[in-house]
Each structure stands twice: as C-alpha cells, then as structure tokens.
Amino acid sequence: MSILEVNGLKKVYSTRFGGNKVEALKKVSFSVEEGEYVAIMGESGSGKTTLLNILAALDKPTGGMVKLDGWDFSRIKESAVAAFRRDNLGFVFQDFNLLDTFSLEDNIYLPLVLAGKHYAEMSQRLAPIAVQLGITEILKKYPYEVSGGQKQRAAVARALITNPRLILADEPTGALDSNATEELLRLFGEINQNGQTILMVTHSVKAASHAGRVMFIKDGEVFHQIYRGNSTDEQLYQKISDTLTALASKKFQGGEGR
Template identity: 75%
Template sequence: MAILEVNNLEKIYTTRFGGSSVQALRNVSFSVEAGEYVAIMGESGSGKTTLLNILAALDRPTRGKVLLEGRDITSISEKELSAFRRNNLGFVFQDFNLLDTFNLMDNILLPLVLSGKKYHEMNQRLKPLASMLGISELLYKYPYEVSGGQKQRAAVARALITHPKLILADEPTGALDSRSSDDLLQMFGRINQSGQTILMVTHSVKAASHAGRVLFIADGSVFHQMYRGNSTNEEMFQKISDTLTSMATGGGLHG
C-alpha cells in the first residue's frame, strides 16, 4: 500500500516584483510504499531540496498534490501544520538541529513534550530507543560534549520517538566522518527492516546504495529510477555511479 503519493507536482518561484520565474519542479509524480527505503539523488539545483521541503510541508507546491496515507498535506491549514508534522513526520538533518541548551534526552523528548505526552509514556518510549541506538550512557550530555556521530544518533532518536509514518532525511551523512556514516547507514537499514518508511535526499552514492530504490531528479523532473532487487550494496553503488555518469554526459536513461 502506498503511504506517500506525489501527483503532478510543480513549483514555480517568481521574483519579488514578478519580473522572472524559475521552475524548480516539473510534473513530478511517484509513490512510496509503506516500509520502503527510498533515496533521492540529483545535482545541486535539480529540485530535490524543493521536493523535500514540500514533502515536509515546509513549502507548498504551485500545482499538484502530496498525499500521506490519503490526506493531501498541501491543503492543511497553517494552524494545523506544526502538529501535523510533529505527529506524522520524523526529520533527520545534515546539521543535526539539536538545541545546545538542552541535553540529548531533552532534545529527543522535545516532540513528545510539545505533543503533551505524560512523562511515564515519554520514558517508556525513550529507553528502548536509546538502547537500540547506543546512546543510553549519553542522555545527560549536551550536544557540544559528544561527537558528530553521537549527535546524529540523538537526532535519529528524536525523529523516531513520535512513531512517525515517514522519516525524511536530508543529507544525513553529510557532516559525518566515514566510520560514523557507515554506522548511521547500518542503523537506517535496521530501522527500515523494523518496518519504518524512510525517504532520504543525498549526494552520497554510498548512502544511496543502502536504499531499496533510488529516484534520480534532473531539471526538476524524475529522470530515472532504480530498484535494488537482489543487488548487493557494492552492485548498487556501481549502478548508481553509472547512472549519474550517464546523466552528466547526456545519456539516454528515462524515468
């Protein structure tokens, strides 16, 4: 069953005085099944960040619809948007977006505090999550006291603690060293295997090679897509690299 449906999405940005316009997205359509792990790739300026912002209900399209479990998120009122995002979407960012004045535990629990959950329930959710992510011993430390990889683990915990329908990850390995990136990607694999749907925007071929499907975006459109099938991560890495080379040289792939 499709948990996310993107139908004929277009986004046109017009300059302040209406003198010129830029089309960031052109007729983008795709769906994501419940439990899928999808990576979105494309060069800078391809439209993938605009797409992610619309999927996150941070921006609205010029035309088209985005349905999350059948509900059109593009028509939700501004008043309801914050609660909708908090209750349905989990976010993992390149720069972690942790509050330095909060320890890791308070950062992780913040979405539940804002939702008015009781302390007992928050604690029940936190303990197994912190254990799974290997940060139980770090919960009372502040972001500036831990490594980049540990910050990202806390950010993943914050994204998962609301039991979101969809995790949106924006370049989640972008600020990590190689070892921390490997750890995070293995963690995403385990999280996905537990049934969590993940949509990740990335420049990293290595990160994308862990996904079950890769969507390639060029000039605001879905240019091509690739399914893992029985491919290993190494085989996916090579296929993705070949596709990106073909895109860069004007090859004849089609979405």
C-alpha cells in the first residue's frame, strides 16, 4: 500500500524582482510503499532539496499533489500544518538540530511536549528507543558533551518517538566519521526492518547503498531508479556508482533498473 503519493509536482521560483523564473521541479511523480526505504540522489541544483522541503510540508508546490496516507497536503489548513508535520513526520538532519541548552533527553521529548503529552508517557516511549539506539547512558548529557554519532542517534530517537508515518532524512551521515556512519546506517536498517518507512536525501553512495530503492533526480525530474532486488550492499553500491558516472557523462538513458 502506498503511504506517500507524489503526482505531477512542480515548483517554480521567481527571482527577486520577478524578471526570471527557475523551474526547480518539473512534474515529479512517484509513490513510496509502506515500509520502504528509499534514497534520493542528484547533483547540487537537481531539485532534491526542493522536493524534500515540499514533502516535509515546509514549502508549497506550484502545481501537482502530495498525499500522505491519503491526506492531501494542499487541503491542510495553514494553522494545522505544524501539528500535521509533528504528528506524521520524523526528521533527521545533517547538522542534528539539537538545542544545546537542553539535555539529549529533553531534545528527544520536545515534539511530545509540544503535543501536550505527559512525562510518564514520554518516558515510556523513549525507554525502548534509547536501548535500541544505544543512548540510554547519555540521555542526561548535553549535545556539546557527546560525539557527532551520539548526537545523530539522539536526533533519530527524536524522529522516532512520535511514531511517525514517514521519516525524512536530509544527508544524515554528512557530518559523521566513517565509524559513526556505519553505525547509523546499521540502525536505519534495523528501524526499517521493524516497519518504519524512510525517505533519505543523500550525496553518499555508501548511505544510498543501504536503501531498498534509489531514485535519481536530474534537472527537476525523476530520471532513473534502481531497485535493490537481490543485490548486496556492495553490489548496489557499484550500480549506484556506475549510474552516477553515466549521469555525469550525459550519455545515460534514464529508466528503471533492477
């Protein structure tokens, strides 16, 4: 069953004085099945960040439609957008977006505090997540007291604690060293195997090679897709690398690969 449907999505930006228009997205259409793990790749300026912002309900498209669980984003009242985002979407950012004046625990609790949940419920929700992510012993620490990998795991916990329908990850390994990257990708795999739907924007071939499907955005369009099928991470890594090389050479004919 499709949890996310994107149909004919367009986004046009006007320059400051309205003289020129930039078409960031051109009729982008795709769907994401419940429990899928999808990576989106593309060169800078390809439109993937614009796409992510629209999927996060942080920006509005010029045309087309986005539906999450059948909810049409265009029909959500402006006053209800923040609550919709908080209740349905989990976010993991490259720079963690943690508040230094809050402990890791309080950072993780923040979306539930905003939703008016009681401490007992928040604590009950966090306990198993903290165990899975290996952060139970550092919950009382502040972001400046822990490593980048630990900060990102706290950010993942914050994304998971609302039981979101979809996790949106923006370059989640971008600020991590190789060991922390390995650990985060392993955890993402576990989280996905437990049924969580993940959509990740990344420049990292290594990160993308852990997904079940890789979509390539070029010039504002979905240009090509690769499905994992029976491929190992290493085999998918090679397929992604070959595709990026072909895209860069401008000799590639888009489509779907298995």
